[in-house]
Structure formats: structure tokens, C-alpha cells
Amino acid sequence: MAIEQAGRFRESTKRSKTEAAIKAAARRVLARDGYHNAKISDIAEEAGKAIGSFYQYFRNKEELLLALAEEFRIAVQDNIGAPSGIELDPFDNLRGVVRAFWRAYREHGAVAVAVFQAAMVNESFADMWRQIRAQGIRIASLRIRLAQRRGYCQGVDPEVASSVLCSMVEFSCYNWVVANGDLELLNRNIDDSELVETLTKMVVGAIRWREDAGH
Amino acid sequence: MAIEQAGRFRESTKRSKTEAAIKAAARRVLARDGYHNAKISDIAEEAGKAIGSFYQYFRNKEELLLALAEEFRIAVQDNIGAPSGIELDPFDNLRGVVRAFWRAYREHGAVAVAVFQAAMVNESFADMWRQIRAQGIRIASLRIRLAQRRGYCQGVDPEVASSVLCSMVEFSCYNWVVANGDLELLNRNIDDSELVETLTKMVVGAIRWREDAGH
Amino acid sequence: MAIEQAGRFRESTKRSKTEAAIKAAARRVLARDGYHNAKISDIAEEAGKAIGSFYQYFRNKEELLLALAEEFRIAVQDNIGAPSGIELDPFDNLRGVVRAFWRAYREHGAVAVAVFQAAMVNESFADMWRQIRAQGIRIASLRIRLAQRRGYCQGVDPEVASSVLCSMVEFSCYNWVVANGDLELLNRNIDDSELVETLTKMVVGAIRWREDAGH
Amino acid sequence: MAIEQAGRFRESTKRSKTEAAIKAAARRVLARDGYHNAKISDIAEEAGKAIGSFYQYFRNKEELLLALAEEFRIAVQDNIGAPSGIELDPFDNLRGVVRAFWRAYREHGAVAVAVFQAAMVNESFADMWRQIRAQGIRIASLRIRLAQRRGYCQGVDPEVASSVLCSMVEFSCYNWVVANGDLELLNRNIDDSELVETLTKMVVGAIRWREDAGH
DNA sequence: CATGAATGAGACTTCATTCAT
DNA sequence: AATGAATGAAGTCTCATTCAT
Numbered sequence: 001m002a003i004e005q006a007g008r009f010r011e012s013t014k015r016s017k018t019e020a021a022i023k024a025a026a027r028r029v030l031a032r033d034g035y036h037n038a039k040i041s042d043i044a045e046e047a048g049k050a051i052g053s054f055y056q057y058f059r060n061k062e063e064l065l066l067a068l069a070e071e072f073r074i075a076v077q078d079n080i081g082a083p084s085g086i087e088l089d090p091f092d093n094l095r096g097v098v099r100a101f102w103r104a105y106r107e108h109g110a111v112a113v114a115v116f117q118a119a120m121v122n123e124s125f126a127d128m129w130r131q132i133r134a135q136g137i138r139i140a141s142l143r144i145r146l147a148q149r150r151g152y153c154q155g156v157d158p159e160v161a162s163s164v165l166c167s168m169v170e171f172s173c174y175n176w177v178v179a180n181g182d183l184e185l186l187n188r189n190i191d192d193s194e195l196v197e198t199l200t201k202m203v204v205g206a207i208r209w210r211e212d213a214g215h
Numbered sequence: 216m217a218i219e220q221a222g223r224f225r226e227s228t229k230r231s232k233t234e235a236a237i238k239a240a241a242r243r244v245l246a247r248d249g250y251h252n253a254k255i256s257d258i259a260e261e262a263g264k265a266i267g268s269f270y271q272y273f274r275n276k277e278e279l280l281l282a283l284a285e286e287f288r289i290a291v292q293d294n295i296g297a298p299s300g301i302e303l304d305p306f307d308n309l310r311g312v313v314r315a316f317w318r319a320y321r322e323h324g325a326v327a328v329a330v331f332q333a334a335m336v337n338e339s340f341a342d343m344w345r346q347i348r349a350q351g352i353r354i355a356s357l358r359i360r361l362a363q364r365r366g367y368c369q370g371v372d373p374e375v376a377s378s379v380l381c382s383m384v385e386f387s388c389y390n391w392v393v394a395n396g397d398l399e400l401l402n403r404n405i406d407d408s409e410l411v412e413t414l415t416k417m418v419v420g421a422i423r424w425r426e427d428a429g430h
Numbered sequence: 431m432a433i434e435q436a437g438r439f440r441e442s443t444k445r446s447k448t449e450a451a452i453k454a455a456a457r458r459v460l461a462r463d464g465y466h467n468a469k470i471s472d473i474a475e476e477a478g479k480a481i482g483s484f485y486q487y488f489r490n491k492e493e494l495l496l497a498l499a500e501e502f503r504i505a506v507q508d509n510i511g512a513p514s515g516i517e518l519d520p521f522d523n524l525r526g527v528v529r530a531f532w533r534a535y536r537e538h539g540a541v542a543v544a545v546f547q548a549a550m551v552n553e554s555f556a557d558m559w560r561q562i563r564a565q566g567i568r569i570a571s572l573r574i575r576l577a578q579r580r581g582y583c584q585g586v587d588p589e590v591a592s593s594v595l596c597s598m599v600e601f602s603c604y605n606w607v608v609a610n611g612d613l614e615l616l617n618r619n620i621d622d623s624e625l626v627e628t629l630t631k632m633v634v635g636a637i638r639w640r641e642d643a644g645h
Numbered sequence: 646m647a648i649e650q651a652g653r654f655r656e657s658t659k660r661s662k663t664e665a666a667i668k669a670a671a672r673r674v675l676a677r678d679g680y681h682n683a684k685i686s687d688i689a690e691e692a693g694k695a696i697g698s699f700y701q702y703f704r705n706k707e708e709l710l711l712a713l714a715e716e717f718r719i720a721v722q723d724n725i726g727a728p729s730g731i732e733l734d735p736f737d738n739l740r741g742v743v744r745a746f747w748r749a750y751r752e753h754g755a756v757a758v759a760v761f762q763a764a765m766v767n768e769s770f771a772d773m774w775r776q777i778r779a780q781g782i783r784i785a786s787l788r789i790r791l792a793q794r795r796g797y798c799q800g801v802d803p804e805v806a807s808s809v810l811c812s813m814v815e816f817s818c819y820n821w822v823v824a825n826g827d828l829e830l831l832n833r834n835i836d837d838s839e840l841v842e843t844l845t846k847m848v849v850g851a852i853r854w855r856e857d858a859g860h
Numbered sequence: 861c862a863t864g865a866a867t868g869a870g871a872c873t874t875c876a877t878t879c880a881t
Numbered sequence: 882a883a884t885g886a887a888t889g890a891a892g893t894c895t896c897a898t899t900c901a902t
Contacts, residue, residue, distance in 0.1 A: 018865075034336045036251050039892065050867045055894065117335055120249050120328070133390070133397065153420070156413045160405060163397045164387050164417050171386035172379050175348070182348060182378045190375060198371045202379050202421040205368070209420040233882085255876060265884040270877070448886075464766045466681050469871065480888045485873070547765055550679050550758070563820070563827065583850070586843045590835060593827045594817050594847050601816035602809050605778070612778060612808045620805060628801045632809050635798070635854040636847040663861085685897060695863040700898070 019057045021047045026064055031110035035065065035117040062122065069115045069128060072108040076132075079104050090146040091208060095200045097139065098169055102196050105173040113178050136170075137162045144207055153207045165203060172199050234272045236262045241279055246325035250280070250332040277337065284330045284343060287323040288350075294319050305361040306423060310415045312354065313384055317411050320388040328393055351385075352377045359422055368422045380418060387414050449487045451477045456494055461540035465495065465547040492552065499545045499558060502538040506562075509534050520576040521638060525630045527569065528599055532626050535603040543608055566600075567592045574637055583637045595633060602629050664702045666692045671709055676755035680710070680762040707767065714760045717753040718777060724749050735791040736853060740845045742784065743814055747841050750818040758823055781815075782807045789852055798852045810848060817844050 025047035029038045040061060044051045058064040079100035105112060119129035141162035147153055175181035176195055240262035244253045255276060259266045273279040294315035320327060334344035356377035362368055390396035391410055455477035459468045470491060474481045488494040509530035535542060549559035571592035577583055583591065605611035606625055670692035674683045685706060689696045703709040724745035750757060764774035786807035792798055798806065820826035821840055
């Protein structure tokens with residue numbers, strides 16, 4: 001029985017090893033070629049496996065991306081979710097969220113972009129994309145309401161403002177993290193921390209204003 | 216000679232008529248199907264022309280998009296660039312830019328998105344995309360420098376801040392204008408003017424802050 | 431205008447020529463390899479066309495067979511339908527039907543068999559097959575009712591008897607016409623007319639009996 | 646030695662158990678999906694065995710079907726062949742044969758159909774099919790000769806007539822037994838015994854006629 | 861013997877592009 | 882210039898078969 005268990009264990013290890021190899025290869029190919037240019041055969045080759053092996057684990061490219069996206073979603077949640085003490089100052093809290101998002105993007109950016117690309121062409125990914133965004137918008141809108149109770153950013157709809165906030169963070173990360181974003185443009189060496197710092201300040205600024213503040 | 220000129224005129228008119236028909240059809244198909252799903256044959260059919268006619272005017276889909284993008288760039292410039300009196304208050308000025316961008320996006324959104332999609336897959340479009348962004352970043356960074364001279368948003372790099380600003384505007388527009396952005400999410404009837412209003416307030420807020428402002 | 435018409439005529443001629451070439455090639459390949467072994471590429475090659483040309487005319491193998499089957503159905507109708515004077519002696523009439531069916535099978539056998547093969551695997555062809563059979567059963571059952579009114583084959587259901595009759599004719603034709611049926615078995619030179627003659631006699635015999643006839 | 650024998654016995658029992666499970670599963674899958682759609686993996690799964698186990702007992706799908714077909718042939722022989730008292734009236738005798746065939750078909754129809762399907766595509770199965778038919782034709786031709794000696798069905802070749810007879814029986818059984826034959830068509834509840842009864846009457850009628858019988 | 865992951869040949873299908881009319 | 886049939890490269894996916902455990 002010990003042998004049988006060992007056998008099973010070894011087998012399932014082999015199975016998950018191959019799957020992991022394919023996923024890892026997929027992330028690399030996705031990062032390199034983008035979702036639309038990523039061919040199954042390239043992914044298999046990158047993984048050092050036969051094409052058929054891909055289909056042992058995923059029905060097609062969509063299902064693969066679905067699996068990767070799930071991992072991304074979990075990563076974001078793990079980074080953001082847990083310590084988001086609502087008891088904190090809403091601005092400090094937002095700073096934490098931005099940093100967490102940036103970190104997740106740094107690691108899983110290729111997948112996030114791939115989902116985004118797929119969403120442009122495929123309705124089920126468009127849905128997933130909206131879900132992910134909705135999650136972010138909900139989180140941010142809570143902070144905005146808190147800020148409003150303290151007298152800030154009066155007269156704007158919290159969800160709309162939250163949508164803007166998310167766009168700001170997401171797309172900044174996209175343009176900085178993903179292939180040759182604006183950094184090349186800026187032609188200067190600006191390190192991660194400065195980017196996040198500035199982004200955070202502006203996120204906070206975008207909701208920490210009062211109508212009556214003089215110019 | 217008069218006849219010849221008339222002939223040429225008629226010819227070029229006819230030529231540009233077919234070309235215009237194809238471009239118009241392309242815009243519709245792009246809006247409907249996205250760049251990657253837009254087939255040459257679909258565009259030709261939508262234009263009521265034969266496939267061969269497409270190749271009479273464009274070498275391939277890229278060239279077509281290049282032409283459309285050029286029109287988009289001009290439209291944005293016409294709306295924003297020229298008369299943007301730098302003499303104005305930088306915040307009022309930014310408000311104008313945001314509104315202009317929104318208007319351009321409303322009209323040419325499909326093309327903008329198509330260029331964006333193409334940029335994810337094709338290096339030459341990625342370059343074009345960066346150019347377009349650079350244009351926007353340069354414009355915004357001027358306003359930020361002005362604001363900084365008045366004591367606002369000290370301690371941030373104007374180009375980085377400008378990059379964030381552009382991301383905020385572009386991606387908000389993207390998510391609102393393009394197919395079922397966040398609006399569906401919000402599940403509420405929010406009209407254009409409120410969206411732009413909020414976006415503008417936040418854009419301004421994002422740079423109109425002082426470190427010493429108490430909570 | 432004459433030129434335009436000529437052009438159109440020439441073009442449409444070209445179009446239908448290619449389609450006809452593919453259909454003819456398909457019939458040959460179907461006869462040679464059977465439905466399941468017939469590859470699109472083989473058909474295209476046999477027609478001297480590129481694979482892509484096949485798809486210009488048929489969405490897939492099913493649609494091709496559908497078209498061929500329609501021609502078969504029409505051929506059978508043309509051979510049988512028209513002169514089936516119900517005023518004739520029912521037995522003479524049946525003889526004519528058998529001969530007509532045999533002739534149709536001789537010419538379109540490969541298609542008939544292909545439909546039959548496809549019907550074993552594909553529900554929509556199974557339906558078509560049942561339709562074709564139903565047509566035959568209806569025709570035969572009329573003759574059987576006539577025969578019954580004259581006192582023959584009492585006590586059997588006309589539709590069931592008709593089903594048997596059709597099976598007899600169809601499957602005899604199948605086994606004789608299609609690749610090396612029973613003829614090889616018989617190892618003798620038996621010509622068409624004797625086969626049809628015997629088949630006809632037995633078809634007639636199968637319904638021209640009376641219960642009271644002594645052994 | 647006793648132990649060794651016991652071991653062998655147990656082994657061979659186990660062996661045949663797995664083999665039997667696969668065969669039984671194959672019959673079910675064949676009935677459900679047809680020969681061409683029946684995948685090895687489906688059969689293995691249906692048997693609750695691993696794919697590899699299939700190859701322990703059969704070299705491929707053909708060999709499996711060969712084995713099943715052999716069982717079918719034996720079943721038909723057992724039902725018909727052996728004790729078919731030639732001393733009986735040839736018509737009574739034919740009735741018995743028809744009933745026997747119908748019974749065999751009812752039980753092993755799926756295999757018979759599978760062999761038939763395979764014969765359409767595969768020369769070695771075509772051979773087997775002809776052998777099986779030849780067997781039936783030989784049996785029936787004997788009865789026909791007997792009938793001819795008594796003055797019936799003069800002027801027809803006994804083998805050809807026998808071929809027709811076999812086609813009638815086989816294909817009627819096929820159309821009635823196999824998925825949604827003509828029964829659906831008839832749209833009526835007709836039970837087995839009536840079908841066999843009618844089939845038998847017509848088989849007999851098909852050879853029990855005299856040229857001189859008046860209309 | 862049993863297992864089932866790995867393999868890759870082979871079939872299908874799409875679509876950008878060409879070219880003869 | 883306009884047309885659209887013809888083309889075939891390239892990608893997707895299936896499934897019989899092998900082989901290491």
C-alpha cells in the first residue's frame with residue numbers, strides 16, 4: 001500500500017510538474033509575443049513538451065489563460081485583501097493598495113495583459129475582465145466614501161471616482177511594467193519606488209481635495 | 216487640357232470615393248469586431264467592394280490602420296493642440312484638454328482602440344502608440360510644471376506625473392467609451408457630462424495638492 | 431453591357447466549372463475510399479485544385495455530401511417519379527420502379543453509400559436517410575394496397591411489407607453495385623439484366639401470394 | 646505444482662476477466678457511437694480500465710472487432726446452422742432461419758453493424774463481411790433449389806435469388822433493429838412478432854411462386 | 861499485468877494575398 | 882480600376898499508440 005501511495009504520489013507529481021512547466025512556458029511566451037501571437041506550438045516548445053501534451057492539460061488557449069488568470073486574481077487578493085484594515089486612514093490604506101497592485105502587476109503583468117487582450121476579442125474574457133475591475137472598484141469606492149465623510153471630494157459619485165482611480169493605477173502599471181512603456185520615452189532612469197511614490201501621491205491627491213481650497 | 220484635368224479630377228474623385236468607402240467600412244468593422252477579428256474580406260464586404268479593391272488602396276491591414284490612425288491623431292491635435300492658450304490657468308487648461316480628449320475618443324474610439332490592440336502585437340504600432348502618448352505627456356507636463364511653480368505637487372517628477380495623468384484620462388475614456396466598460400457595472404444611468412466632470416475634478420485634484428495641507 | 435454580361439457569364443461559368451470539378455472528384459474519391467476515408471485534401475487533389483478551393487464552395491465534407499445527395503435524390507425521382515402510371519398493373523409498375531432504382535444506383539451508387547455511411551455516424555444524415563427511405567416506402571406501399579385490393583398478400587401491414595420490399599431492393603443493389611458485392615462470391619459471370627430480372631421477380635413474388643395457394 | 650496450476654488458473658481468470666470487461670464495454674460503446682466514432686479511450690473508460698490495458702489484449706480497434714465478430718458469427722451459427730433439418734418443408738425451414746437471424750441480430754446487432762461499417766472502409770473487414778454473407782447465401786440457396794425441384798420459382802439462378810433473400814432479411818433487420826430504423830417512420834406501435842411474421846411471409850412469397858399463376 | 865502521461869502524425873479550417881479577366 | 886476565384890501557408894486539435902513506472 002505504501003508502494004501504491006508512493007506510485008500515486010510520484011505520478012501526480014509528474015502530472016503537476018508537466019502542467020506547471022506548460023504554465024510557466026505560457027507566461028514567458030505570453031510576455032514575449034502577446035496573447036494573439038502566442039501559438040500553442042510555441043508554448044509547447046518553450047516548455048520542452050510535445051504539442052499533444054498541451055492538450056492533456058488544457059482544452060485550448062482560452063482555458064490556459066483562464067487558469068493563469070485565476071492565479072493572478074488570487075495573487076492580487078493575497079497582496080491586497082488580507083491586511084486592508086478599514087480602520088486605517090483611508091489615504092494610507094489606498095497607498096497600501098496601490099503598492100500591492102503594483103507588486104502583483106510586476107509579477108503577473110504578462111497574464112493581466114493577456115487577459116486584457118483576450119477581453120478585447122472574446123466575450124467571456126471581457127466578462128472576466130469586468131469582474132476583476134469590479135472587484136477593484138468596490139474596494140476603492142469604500143475608501144472614497146470614507147474620505148467623503150471627512151469632507152473630501154464632495155459632489156462626485158464614489159463609483160465613478162473609483163472607476164477613474166482604478167484606471168489610473170491599472171493603466172499606469174500597464175504602461176510602466178509592460179514592454180517598453182513610457183519609461184523609454186522618459187529616457188531617464190527612474191526606479192520603481194519613485195514611480196509608485198508618485199502614483200500613490202496622485203491617487204491620494206485625486207480624492208483628497210476640497211472645493212473651497214483656494215488656488 | 217481642360218478635359219484632361221476634368222478627367223483626372225473625376226478619376227481622383229472616384230479613387231478617393233472608393234478609398235473613403237473602405238475606410239468608413241473599416242471603422243465600422245473595427246468598432247464591431249476589434250482589430251484582430253476584423254478580416255479584410257469583412258471590410259471589403261461592408262464597403263460593398265470586392266476584396267481586390269482593398270489591395271488597390273492598402274497593402275494590408277496595417278497600412279489601413281496606419282491611415283486611420285493618422286486621421287485620429289489629427290483629430291486629437293485639432294481638438295486640443297493648437298489654441299490651448301498656455302496663458303490660462305493650468306487647471307482650467309487641463310479641464311479643456313480632458314474634454315477635448317473625451318470628445319475625440321467618443322468619435323474615433325474604435326480606431327484608437329484598434330491602434331492600441333495592434334500595438335500589443337506589432338512593434339511598429341507599439342512605436343506609434345508611444346509617439347501618441349508622448350505627445351499627450353508633453354502637453355500635460357507643461358501644465359504640471361506651471362502648477363509646480365505655483366507651489367503645487369512638489370517633489371514629483373513632472374514627466375512621471377504626466378504619465379499618470381495621461382493613463383488616468385486615456386483608460387477612463389477607454390473603459391467608458393468602449394464596449395460595455397464600467398457603465399454596465401455601475402448599473403446606473405450616468406451621463407457623459409457627469410463622467411467628464413468627475414474625471415476633470417480628479418485630474419485637477421491629482422496635481423493640485425500641497426504637502427502641508429492638513430487632513 | 432454585352433461585354434459585362436459576357437464577363438459575368440464567363441465568370442459564373444468558371445465558378446460552376448470548378449464546383450463541378452470538385453463534385454466529380456468527390457464522387458470518384460467517395461467511390462474509391464468511402465465517406466470516412468475520403469479526405470478533403472484527396473478530393474481537392476483529385477480535382478486538380480488547391481485545398482482552399484474546396485472551401486470556396488463547401489463549408490466541409492458534410493455540406494459537400496448534402497449537395498451530392500440532393501442530386502442523387504433528384505436522379506431517383508426523375509427515373510421513377512414521372513412515368514409511374516398508377517393506372518398500370520401494380521406488378522408491372524413495381525418492375526419499372528425496381529429497374530429505375532437499379533439504374534440510379536448504378537450511376538450514383540457511391541453517393542448513396544456515402545450518405546448511408548454518414549447516416550451511421552451523423553444524425554442529420556440519419557434524418558436524410560430516413561426521408562429518402564420514407565419516400566420509397568410510401569411509393570411501394572401504394573402498390574401493395576392495390577395488390578391487397580385484388581386479394582393478394584392479405585393480412586400484412588402495407589407499410590411493414592413496403593419496408594421489407596425497399597430493404598430487399600436497396601440492399602440487393604448495394605451488394606451488387608458497390609465494391610465487389612456478392613458477384614465475386616458467385617464467381618460467375620451474371621449480367622445486369624439477369625440480376626434485375628431476378629430481383630424483380632422476387633419483389634413481385636414477395637407480395638403476389640395468396641394464403642390459400644396450396645404448396 | 647498444484648500451487649503453480651492454481652496460480653496460472655487465477656492469472657488466466659484475471660486475464661480473461663479484464664478482456665471480457667473490455668469486450669463488453671466495446672459492445673456498449675459500439676452500440677452507442679458506431680464503429681467510426683468509437684474511440685479506444687472511450688472503450689477503456691467504459692470498461693473502467695486504463696488505455697494501456699486495452700493494448701494488452703488487442704493490437705488495435707480492428708483486432709477487437711475481429712474478436713467480437715467471431716462471437717457474432719458463432720452465435721448466428723448456433724442459432725441457425727447446426728440442426729436445420731433439411732428434411733423439413735423448405736418454407737418452414739426458411740421461416741426458422743429468418744427467426745433465428747432476427748434473434749441473433751437483436752442481441753448482437755451492434756457488432757454486426759460495426760462489422761458492416763468497418764467493411765465499408767477496410768478491405769479485411771470487407772472480406773469477412775463477404776464470408777458471413779456467403780455462409781448465409783449458401784444456406785438459403787439450398788432451400789431454393791429444393792423449392793425449384795417442387796416447381797417453384799423456375800428460371801431464376803438459385804444463388805442470385807439467395808443473395809436477394811439475404812439482402813431482404815439482413816437489411817430489414819438492420820433497419821428495424823438499429824437506431825430509429827423505419828419504426829419511427831411508421832409512427833405506429835408494431836411489435837417484433839408482427840415484423841418477423843411479415844418478413845417471413847414475404848421471404849417465402851419471394852420464392853414460392855409459379856410462372857403460370859394467374860393474376 | 862496495469863497504468864496513463866507523453867507523443868506527433870495527420871486531418872481540418874481560415875484568411876491574407878495574388879492574378880487573370 | 883475593379884473584380885473575386887484560386888491559392889497554400891499556418892495554426893488548431895484529435896487520437897491511436899508507446900513506454901516508463
